[in-house]
Structure formats: structure tokens, C-alpha cells
Amino acid sequence: MTWSATARGAHQPDNTAFTQQRLPAWQPLLSASIALPLFFCAGLAFIGLGLGLYYSSNGIKELEYDYTGDLGTSNCSVCAAAGQGRAPPPRCSCAWYFSLPELFQGPVYLYYELTNFYQNYRRYGVSRDDEQLSGLPSALRHPANECAPYQLSAAGLPIAPCGAIANSLFNDSFSLWHQRRAGGPYVEVPLDRTGIAWWTDYHVKFRNPPLVNGSLALAFQGTAPPPNWHRPVYELSTDPNNTGFINQDFVVWMRTAALPTFRKLYARIRQGNYSAGLPRGAYRVNITYNYPVRAFGGHKRIIFSSISWMGGKNPFLGIAYLVVGSLCILMGFVMLVVYIRYQDQNDEDEE
């Protein structure tokens, strides 16, 4: 007759590890002795990573030029001055000359950058109609209310593409010319304007409305272009695969930037002689200056950038890793001091 042999009561709880809260558990104790190796290991790993990142980021070359034209800093100031205060700014073009002393390692990407442009402004950011952009005919005729006041034109026609984002489409354009020899002729460098948008955006998210009689123009009949636009959406490009809603510039623009200072990919240079990069020599960038940014204190920049495994130039990550790593090491040392003193105390206590 032992207690375990007696009949189990009806209400007796189950004696399992779970119900009795006896699950095997790892019980870490946060103290200097545990944190010490942790800090040192993390610190070393971070510093290592940080160094790697820093150097790989430093290997990336960037060349940028602010062509806003403030205060006559560049030859675009003429255009800037001309556009001052005029509602649709007049067509104007200017150029940027630069020379490369050595090969600009490819592949080279051409970006434009806007500053102080709040694409993430809430009212701006929601002012679009994704259904319209995905080529839904009904949405084409009846843009979503979010697009207001760029929903319907003054004539009452539906605007396509509707909304503030589309209305504010960046419409400067660039062409790159290379002068192989000093004084030689400028040869146009082929800019690959395709494949600059996300594949899914270009192929899935953005679709033209179904063609009417094989014509895109007819498909868009009965719609009005956004007020700021000079030409309708189906004339954005002559390439039928790059016009309408699937115009790559347009698609890129419609992916709204996160921060008020942003760059967007304009083109890639990877064709012909330039696939390895930009060879040394003098270059000229012809800019058609349309986009008015000076009104709100914005700047426009043009940027050539090479690219590495981790994307564009980004010194921050490397630095951040280094900083965090060294912080870890520092804390580790503090810990060490504490640990040594504490250990002594502890020994005394035990004795």
C-alpha cells in the first residue's frame, strides 16, 4: 500500500511536465559573465562586417551634378530663370560637361535625383488609381475618387492616368554624349531605357487598356491627359511596348519614393562599347529642362553610379556596423572590468 498505488481521485490533475510547468527550459542569466563573450563576439563580427561593407561601398563610384540652376551655378540657370514663374515652363535645354580621367567601371546606372520633393505626402501618395493603371477599362472611364482633383478634366473627361502622382510626372530628359578624343565629335552613348522599372510593375501591375482596333490611341479616346502633361499618355514613347501606362519612366515615377530626397533610375548604360563602363574621355549630358522644382526649394541632380553586390553606394551601413561593433567592444570592456571586480566580491562572499 504505497500512495501511488491508491486509486487516483477523479479530480486529480494530470501530472505531466506541461501542466505542472516543469517543461525543460533553458534559463539564461543575464550577467556580466554571460554578456561578456556575447559583446566581444558581436563586436568583432560587426567590425568585420562593417569593414567589408565600408570597402565595398567605397569601391562604388558616383558622379553627380546638380542642374537645378540656382544662382547661375550652372548653365542650366538660364533655363531655371526662364521657367521662373511661368505656369507651363517653356521648353529649354542645357548641358553638363564632365570628363572622366579613367574608366568608370560598369555597369553604370544613370539616376536623376530630386530633393525636397515629398512624394510620401499622404494626400499625394494616395492620389492614384491602381485599377486604372492596370488597364481596367471601367476604371479608365471612371477614375477613383482618390484621384481628385485630378480625376476629371475641366471638360469633364476622365483623366488618364489620373491623380496627382501622374500629374507631376518628371519630364526632364537626358542624353549622354561621349567625346573619345579631345576636340573630337560627341558620340551618343546608348542609354538603355528599358528594364528600369521593377519587372512585376512593368509586366503585372501596369497594363494598358485593351487596344481598340489595334490602336492605343483609340483605347484612350474619351480621356484627357493630366493637366500638366503636354501630350497624352499614349504618346509618351513611340515604342509600343513603352508607351501608355507601361512607359517605363512613368512606371518608375509611379512607385512613390519613401523619402523627400530620392533618386530614380533613368537609364542603364550597358550597350556596345559601354558595357564595361564609361571609358575615359569628355562627356556631355544634354538636358531638356522642363521640371520646375525651384518653386518649392527642390533640387534636381543627375547621377552616374556604378553598382556592386550590395546595390548602390551606401557608406552608411558600413559605418553603422563599425560603430555598433566598436560600441559592443567598448561595452565588452566595461563588462570585463565589472566582471573582474564582481568576481572578486563573489569569491569573498563565498569564502
Place this chain on the structure above:
Amino acid sequence: MEQEPAAAEEPGSPGARRRRRRRRREGRTRTVRSNLLPPPGAEDPGTSVAKGARRRCAGTQHLADNRLKTTKYTLLSFLPKNLFEQFHRLANVYFVFIALLNFVPAVNAFQPGLALAPVLFILAVTAFKDLWEDYSRHRSDHEINHLGCLVFSREEKQYVHRHWKEVRVGDFVRLRCNEIIPADILLLSSSDPDGLCHIETANLDGETNLKRRQVVRGFSELVSEFNPLTFTSVIECEKPNNDLTRFRGCIVHDSGKKAGLYKENLLLRGCTVRNTEAVVGIVIYAGHETKALLNNSGPRYKRSQLERQMNCDVLWCVLLLVCMSLFSAVGHGLWVQRYQEKKSLFDVPESDGTSLSPITAAVYSFLTMIIVLQVLIPISLYVSIEIVKVCQVHFINQDIELYDEETDSQLQCRALNITEDLGQIQYIFSDKTGTLTENKMVFRRCTVSGVEYSHDANARRLARYQEADSEEEEVVPRGGSLPQRGSSGSHQSVRIVHRSQSTRSHRRTGSRAEAKLASMLSKHTAFSSPMEKDITPDPKLLEKVSECGRCLAFARHQEHPLAHLSPELSDIFDFFIALTICNTVVVTSPDQPRQKVRVRFELKSPVKTIEDFLRRFTPSRLTSSCSSVGSVAATKSAHKAGSSFLSTLPNDGALLGLEERLGPPAPALASNGYSSGARGWAAECAAAREPQPEPEPEPEPHSEPQPQPGSGPEGELRYEAESPDEAALVYAARAYNCTLVDRLHDQVSVELPHLGRLTFELLHTLGFDSIRKRMSVVIRHPLTDEINVYTKGADSVVMDLLLPCSADDARGRHQKKIRSKTQNYLNLYAVEGLRTLCIAKRVLSKEEYACWLQSHLEAESALDNREELLFQSAMRLETNLHLLGATGIEDRLQDGVPETIAKLRQAGLQIWVLTGDKQETAINIAYACKLLDHNEEVITLNAESQEVCAALLDQCLHYVQSRSPHRAPKKTAGSLSMGFSPVYPPSTVTTAGPSLSLVIDGRSLAYALEKNLEDKFLFLAKQCRSVLCCRSTPLQKSMVVKLVRSKLKAMTLAIGDGANDVSMIQVADVGVGISGQEGMQAVMASDFAVPRFRYLERLLIVHGHWCYSRLANMVLYFFYKNTFYCGFSASAMIDQWYLIFFNLLFSSLPQLVTGVLDKDVPADVLLTEPQLYTSGQNREEYRPRTFWLNMADAAFQSLVCFFIPYLAYYDSDADVFTWGTPITAIALFTFLLHLGIETKTWTWLNWTACGFSILLFFTVALIYNASCATCYPPSNPYWTMQTLMGDPVFYLTCFMAPVAALLPRLFCKALQGSLFPTQLQLARQLAKRSPEKLSAPKGTFAQGHVPGEPRTEPSEQRSLRASGSFSQDCGSQASWHAQQPACSPEASGEPSVVDMGVPLREDTLLEGLSGQTPGASSRGQVVLEGCPGYSRRKPTSTSRAAPLSSIFSLPSFSSLSWISSLSLVSGLGSVLQFSRSGLQMGKRDGEFLASRPQPDQDLRGLSGQTTDCF
């Protein structure tokens, strides 16, 4: 009994019906008629059938049927009702408001439908929980509703099975033995010949004893089958109410006669029929109108402290949210202003072309921000906490160490929402009886005629039970706490150890198992464990008993048989007779209803009239002797043949015929005829017995050892008593072969050694009441034919009622000596914590009796203040008593109570005991359970009036204050007014001053609780280590709790078991009911129900702590989690889905798991280091400071999580969601890591939950981002996650940001952990480093000893060895006590006498005081003498001391603490003040003991010695 209905009856009322109508109009009474009657129209031709039917409808419609419905909702009403209830919670309303805000286009941040999702989810979860609860309620209702019972059916003219729910008011219900009563039923018929019925009300008020119910007057004569069809009477009674102790009404018979109905006639729903074969009754109240259900208020809603604080912090969060929204709104306004004029390209004008004014924009922005930042308010906090609490409750319920095998009950959590309050308790208010003690009375020792019988064997037996219990305890936790070693293996080894201890261990386990089995088998009898039943008799006393039995057997036919006995033997004889019959114990056989087959020699009721008396007390020797002879013969033959008595009767048929003849007429009707009949039968009986051999002269059948109780047929007897004390005494008497065999309401049969069965004619029973504090029976002695009064009562009362003995003659002196000796023993018993009862006897002459009877009958028939008159009548009878002896009954402490109290103390809990018991008992129990310690000063407050109380309080406060700063105790003795009798011995100035305890009685408490005094009282009570309130009423109990709760702002816990604790349990923050012995009432009111007091320790210290720390951490974490997001303009960079579901789905599970499972310190460490509990009391884990620190940390972390991706993606082509998604991911990782830092125990569940969270996030993100290219406006993160997964920068940021965010926290935690570790952390370290160290002290705890007493074991062993020499020691011991002058009855009995409110007492009291003060002051001298004496006596051998200690060592006492408690005797009942502090328990205790039995040593000197010499 007739008066009240008679008064209610109007004189000229012709019939019942008109009156009934009038009553109904009044609406204050209820009329019940039999449902079997045809509609009244048929019965009364005067009224039309239609009218009758209508009236019947009207009559029954408003009466509830017996269907039980405790559900809150029906299928239809569930949704609206539940929603309505949920919206009582402000948070829900808030979240719905936010969600609705999303429907306003100008401010919407999310897809409106989506925004509703979390709220709906939360509501749904809560609704589901409610639904489930309601469903389980419904199921239990259904179960109860479908219980079956027998209801008389009109159609079938017999009883048929019906469900409970079909029982209606007016139905006739037939109940058999052990059936539960389905409704409140008026008892109309019982199978019991006396029309009695016994019910057990444990389900209702928790009292396990049997209550007697009586058939309605006028029906009791219907012993034969009661026929419901002929029942035409109408019952009028009061409206349903919840007063269990009251029922008034009357029954109106057809003849127009009325009879009153009282609660004795009512069987209450939920009770159980016992000892009665069958009863029939009519349903009076059914269903929800029954008293049981009206008393059941159901669980209440209590809000926990943490929740209150949390709500406050939620409000802070709201404030923070508003501030942040305001800030960003202003910023937005400025921004809009700045850019608007410039016609920026990204500006979106209004639809009419005008641009938005900055102010409007700011307002919109504000609203939008509130929506976006709603995550700041933890929406799922409430739901999560509820889930966690439910899980915690489940775990508490499931804790096997809170499971009581004996009663097969586990802990019940009845309140779901205050689990964490268990971790913050500061004050415990405890009931005494049944809570600290088991409420199982065990006969321990007795003194008869001035001789003490210490019952050593009995003590040892009890100690064995105790040991067995503690052994048991040791085994269970060991098996439970060391699972990794293979629990079965450890059990095996333990078992082997047990076996190797051979017989002893066998006995233990055997006894334990036996006890368990017994309690399981017969749960309905309170008094059933062998521990209580098998009393080992004291050999000396047993010898004397059998000797006196022999003498009596010889002398039984002489004129005065008792005169042949020596006074001592006759006292002994009377003593046992009194033990056996002076009670209301009912004798039953187990598993059978009370036998109807009974030997009824005389069918007599108690004396009702003087004529009756005269008739009965004319020479009737013949009957009694005949009956005794017959019974002896019967038992003898029963012994021989092993068959029942009836079978040996030659004239069975004659007897039955007689029974039949005698049965029907009621005693009141035909007393004449039947008494003659009885006499005739007695003669017949005598004739029938004549040929049988006379057994008396030959003692041979009895000289052989008596059959052990429990082996013979009479061992089958079971005693059921109203109070456990009574049963204890009856069992004790049985141990001396003085067995109560049968009890009818007019006679008692006792089986005696050598004498056989004696039948005492029971003339009167004067029941126990709390004012008289005694009970008496008046019997006619069959041997002497004298009328004897046996009285049993509290010593303080009985001692005063004794026959004053003159000091002149030798006999008187002898008596006096006996009395003082007895008083000494009583004091000794009291010191031991025994409940004392004095047994006394009075012999009445016939004239005296007749005289008294006259007045008694007058009193009985008096119209008004009958109670008063009866009381006085009883007082008249119970005077001039002859003291027989006294008994000491142990109200055994529950297992582990002292240890639990010690632990709880260590845990920083203040324990107050509020009891209704008398002061002495309470103090003794308090000492026994270590609530009071002998080296602490006890302040006793007994005040007679308000002023006195105020003065006393002032004085005590002065004393306390003067004492605390410079530790110089002032002697305030003598200067105090009456009632407060201070005997402050000059307490020694020690390094650690003795702590204070306060004892206060009910009356003083009433004064102290007055408005003007309560502050002082509280202040005083706060200074004291423990507070003991005696004689407090339930109301006072609750007032004390309320006072502490409101004035001290402390968390209070009340624990109790009986109905008298209900109010206190309800008032306290946490109410705990003991679900063991005393049934359900306390449990019903409680938040937690534990089977035993000792489980409180684990409940509080382990579960309370865990619950608190878990919840506190969780709440903090929630706040942390929700402050995470940093506002950014008014557009969210984080996708709406992530934002909305983040809290709900991705990050809630790990946290729930942690909230449910985390253990900061293992249970065994918590139990060994109870002081860890203080962290909860001080609310260390969740304070405003920690809240704000956490918020600051969260702010920092959110900044890191924001700026690292910000800088990483600065100046890049990242779009909003390519940037926002990493932030979400980082946030998730940071949460999990943070949780990882906070989690103290990582089980596989934690790992799984974390993994699941991450996995869920990525899965949801991937699926969501791939699912639809154009859905989910306004955000559209199509393919973002997929793109990010290919981007190394994403991984790099996700890796670094959480680390960077958590660096400071980790650093601080680690530093703090090693530099300033908290107690908890130290405990964890301890637990981790040396798990084996912990198990060692645990073992000693489990054995039931506080660590300070390692000496107990050896001394007990010694006692066993040296028990042979104890008698001699006992003698010296006795003489020593006899010479103790301070212990006169007056001196020690004072405070309780004062309670009686007899003004006369004041004088004696003052005398006693003045007598005592010099004694107190002389103490110093004695001490001075004592010290050298002590040192001289040092060489005395210790072997002599050992048995002494053994005699007095209680099972739960160490010998040493007992010895110091001896010093109590001198000042019992007055102010006790001892400082035994610094008393070392080393080898000196033996030496000290050696000095004790010095005959010339004054006890005070001894106590002085204890206080001063060490």
C-alpha cells in the same frame, strides 16, 4: 409553538379560502396547495370551474418552476447582449471609434474594412470566450435539471420518476436516503417513527453534521404511509428569501386548524437526506426561488490592482498619442503652409481647385495620425491578458501540489481576473476553526476526580499520524520536483526506504491509506477517520473503569449500587456515563438508513406534564432493571450467535404487534393508555426473559479481553454529532468500552463493561448555547433510579457553577483539592492548545426535580420570551454541580500550518487571525501554529466601554512608542484601568527587541473600530507582528478587513471556511475559501478555493509570484511594443496590413507563451526563500518608473529602427514600402529579441512561438505581396517583399538594427545583473548554481519542522525510549502544578468572565488585578534567586528530563517551545509578555529541563528564568 400562527389567525375567519385571497392581495406571503387536487372549482361548487382554473393559473404562474438557468444568454440574445457588455469596456469603444474614423475619406489611413478587422477579432475572441463559459454553465444546468426524483403523479396515483426541472411548487416529492433534495420541501412524512428526518447541509452552509428536521405538526402521527391524495391542507408561508436560518408559515388544514411551520420543517434544496429511509414532502419553493439559489450570487467581478495601474498607463498612452498627434498636426500645418504658396508639384489641392488651408490640413492630419498611431494603444492587451489569465488559472487548477488526495479536490479559481493579485498580498486575514485547524476533534487526555490521565499512547498514536502525513508530503514533492531524474525511479527508492522501516512505515502508509479510503467511502460523515475514532485508552484509567464495572456488576441489585464504589471510582463511572450520554450524538450504521428495527422498551417522550412525571416516577424499578437485564441478555446472545437481537426474540410477532398497536397514537394524545401498555409489555418482557440465565454474577464473558472497537458488531456503529467535540468524547468513551449503542429521543442505551447494556431514560436535553456555554441532560439512572443531571461545558462556566464546598470537613477539602487540581490541568491543557470541557454531575431529588420541572414546563409553554425563560430554567438546573473531571480535546492543526505561517511571515505577509472562538483557545491555537511566539510581547485588549478602549489604546501606543526608539520597556502595569490587566514582566533588553502581538476581543474590537479610534487601533496593529481578534462577529471580520484595505491601502487576502467568513472573504481583495470540511458557502463567495490552508503558501508564493511577474512583464512589454512606431508625416511607410496585424498576429504569440509559461524563479526556490515574495508586494516589476523607463527604451529602439533603415535607404531609389517593410521586419526582430532578454525560461514552446512569429510574418508578407497587384488601396506593396528578399541590404539592416536597438538594454541589464542584482536574480543564480543545495532544506521543511528546531526529532526518540519511567515523572509534575497559586480559577478565567457582561465580576477582577501586580513585581527577585539555582542544578542528569519533555510535546510542538509556553500559565488571559529572545536551543534545553520539577519552584520564577537566565 402554536402562538404565532394563532396570533396571525383572525378570530372570525370561517374558511381558509377567503384568507388565502386576502393574503395574495397582500403579496407578502405565498400560498401553496397540492397540485394533486382537482381544480378548486370541483372542490368548491360555489365557484365556477373557469374561475377556479384561472385562479389556479394565477396561483402558479408567478411561482418559479424548478428549472435551473444560470446562463446569461440565449441563442438570440447572445449577440446584442454580449456586444453591449463588451462595449462597457472603454477600450473597445475607442477602437471601434478609430475604426469608424477610417470611413471618413478625408482622414482615412487604412482601408476601412481592414481597420475594423482587429476590433472585430478582439470582440470575437471575447464573445467566443463568453459563449464557451455560458455553454459550460448551460451544460451543468442541464445536468442538474435532469437529475431524477420521485414525484407523485395524479394520473398514475403513485410516485413516478421525474426530472428535477419538472418539479413544480405543490408537487409531492418522495426522497430516499442519500438523495439530494431538489427543491425547498416542506416535510410531511418520514419513515422515521418519530417523524424525524436527518439532513446534511454541507452543500449549503458547509456544516457536515446532521441536522434534524421534523415532520409538520399534525402529520407526525401519520407513521403509516402518507397519502398525498388526501392532502388538502393549504400552506401559507413567506415569500422566497435568502435567509437560510428562517422559515415561517403555517399550514391550514381542512378543519380550519392551523399549525405553525418553522425551519425545522423545511428541507432545503441542495441538502442530502441522511439516516432516513424515505421522506415525503410538498414543494414550497422551486428553482430560483429556493433559498439555496437565492443565496448564490455567483462569481463577482473584481478588478486587480495591476489592471487598475495598467488602465492608468493606458490613459497615459492615450495622452502620449494625443500629444504626438498634436505635434505632427502642428508640424503638418506648418509644412502645408510652407509649401502651399510655392505651388509645389506634390501639393494636392482640394477637388474644387482651392488649396487646403493649413489649419484644416492640420486637423485632418491630427485625425489621421490618431488612426495611424493607434498601435500606441495596445488593442490586444486586454484580450491577451485575459488569455494569459485563463491559462494561468488553468495552471493553478492543474497544479498537482495543490491537490488534496484525501478530499479529492483541487484548487479552484473562481475569479478569473485577479490571479496576479495573489502576488501582491500584504495582509492575510484568516479564520481559525477549519482553516488553521482541521476541525477534527481528537480526544487527547482527561482528568477525572483530580487525577490526570495523560494518554501517552494516544499522544504517540497521534504523533504517528502526524508523521505519516508529513512523510507523505515529503514523498509527493520529491517525486514532482525532480522529473529529470526519472520520477518513477525516485518513487521506487522512497518506497524502498519506507519498507525498510518495517512496521512503522507500514503503519504509516497503512493508516494514511486507510484514512483516505475511509474519507472517500463515507464523505457524508464528518467524523470518520480512524485517527479520530481509534483512541488508545490510558491503561491506568482503563483498569479503573473495568474495576468499577466489576464492582457495579456485583452491587447492581443492592439498594445503592453506587455507594459501594469509592468516590473516585464513582466519579470515573459517572464521568464516562456523562461522556457517553451528555450529547446529541446519533448512532447509525454505515450505508444504511437509520434502522427502523429498534428495541423499544418504552415508548416515551420526554416528560411533558407533571402528571406524567408523577406517573413515571412512581416505583418503576422493575421496568428499568428488566430492560437492562433484557438488553444484557440480548447483547450476550448477539455476541454468541453473531446475529441480530431481534432474531433471538422468541416472540417476534408479539413485539411487532405491540409496535403496531403503539405506533399510531401520538404521545400527546394517549400517554395514559400507552404507558400502561408499555408497562404491560415490560412485564411481558421480563417474563420472557425469566428463563435466561442471569449473567451478572459470572464475569466470564467479559473477563476475557473486550472485543476491540471496530471488530465486533457494535464496531459498525457510527456516531454522527452536531459538533465534532461531542463525537470525539463519545469515541473516547467507547475506547473505554463504554459504548453508546443507541439513542432515541427519550432514551439512551449504553454498553458497559461487565454491566452490559444500560438504558437511561432521557428526561430532558438542555441543548448547547453559546451564552450558557454548556449543555446538560437530565436522565434517570437505571441502577440507582436517581435523577441525574450531567453537564458538559466550558471550564470557565462550569467551574463557577460547582457546589460550594466547605473548607471544614475533610470531604469538602478533598473536593476543593480536586477542583484546584483539575483547574491546573485545565490550564495545562489550555497551554497545550487543547479545547477543554468540564464534566459535572448533579443528583436531583425527586422533589427538586418536580419543583424544577414545574417551572420548566411553565417556561416551555410560555407565550412570550420563552427563550429567556427556558434559559433561566436551564440556569436553575445547572447549579450546585459536582465536578467529575475534564477533558482535553485537540482541535488538530491542519498539516503544515505552522510552517505555512512561518513562510508567509518570511514572505513579508502580515497575518491576522479573526476568529469567533474564545480568547484562550484562540491564543493557544495561535501559539500552536506559531502565529504567536513565546518571545514576543502580547498586548491584550479587553475593554468594557468606549472610553476604556480609547484609554487602553492610548496606553498601548505610548508603550509601543516608548519601546521602539530606545528599547527600554516601561512597566506600565498597575496603572491601567480595569479590563486591561497588564502583567509586564521586566522584559530584558536584548539586541533584538521582542516583537509585539495584539490580542483583542470582539467587544473591544467593536469599540476600536469606531471612527475616532480606528486610526489608533490601526497604528497599534501595524506595529504588531500578528493580530488576533477573538470573539469577532462576521460583520466585524469584514469591517477589520475593510479598514485595513482602505486605510492602509494594502492588498488583503481573507481565508476562511465557514459561512461566518463569507463577508470577510467578499470584502478582501482576494478571498480564499477552504473547500475541505465545511462545505460550500465560503467557497461560493471566494475567488479561490483551496482544500487546505497550507496550499495557501504555494498559491501565494509560487503562483502569485509567477502570475504577477508574468503579467507585469507582459503589460510592460505591451506598452513597449506599442510605443514602437515613430510618426512620420501623416502617411505610413509601413503597410496597413503590417500596421494593423502586427500586434495581433505577428508579435503576440511569443509574448503570450512567455506570459503563460515564464518562471522567473523556480518554485522550490520561491518556497525556500519566501522573502522573494516581497518583490510583488512592493510592486517592483510594474511601477510607474518601470513603465516610463520602458517607454523611453521603446522610444530609443523605435528611433534606431527608424533611422537605420532611413539612413541605409537615404538617397536611394527605395520606394515607400521597400523602405517600410524592412522597418517592420526589424521591429519584429527587435521585439522578439527584447522578449528574449526578458524571458527567463526558454522552453521549446517559447522557441516555437518565436519561430512561428517570424515565419508567419514572412509568409503573410510574401503571400500578401504576391496576391494582388491592384488591391488594397491606398497602399500597394506588390512584390515588395520578394524584391527585398533578393536585396542584401535588407538582410544587413535586419541584422544590425535589432542589435543596435537592444544594445543599451542588454548592457544595462547585464551590468545591473552583476552589480546590483535584485533578490530575484540572486535566487535565480542560486537555483542555477546549486540545485542540490535547495533540495536539502526542502526535505526538512517537508517533515514539518521549521528550520529553527532541529532538536525535535532526537527528543522525541528519546521520549519513546524512556517512556517507561514517565508515571513517576508525571506525579512530580502534577504536584508541582498544584502548588501554583496564580492559577486559581478566578485569575485565569477573568477575561472570559468579563465577556459575559456580569457587572459583579468587576470587583473580583480588580481584586485579581491587585493580587497579581505584586506578584508581577516580585518577579525580579525570583529571577535573581532562580539564576544561581539554575547554575547549581546544571549537573543534573538529562535522562530524567527527557521523558518529561516527551509527555508534553505536542506533535507539532518542539519540546522547547512547549516548555516556554508553560510560563504562559501564570498570566493566562491577561497581558502576557515574554521575552525569551536569545534563548539558545543548544544543549542547554536539556539542562534547563532538568531544573524544572523542583517542587519548591514557583512557576513564575520559572518563567522568569526562561526570560532572564538565558
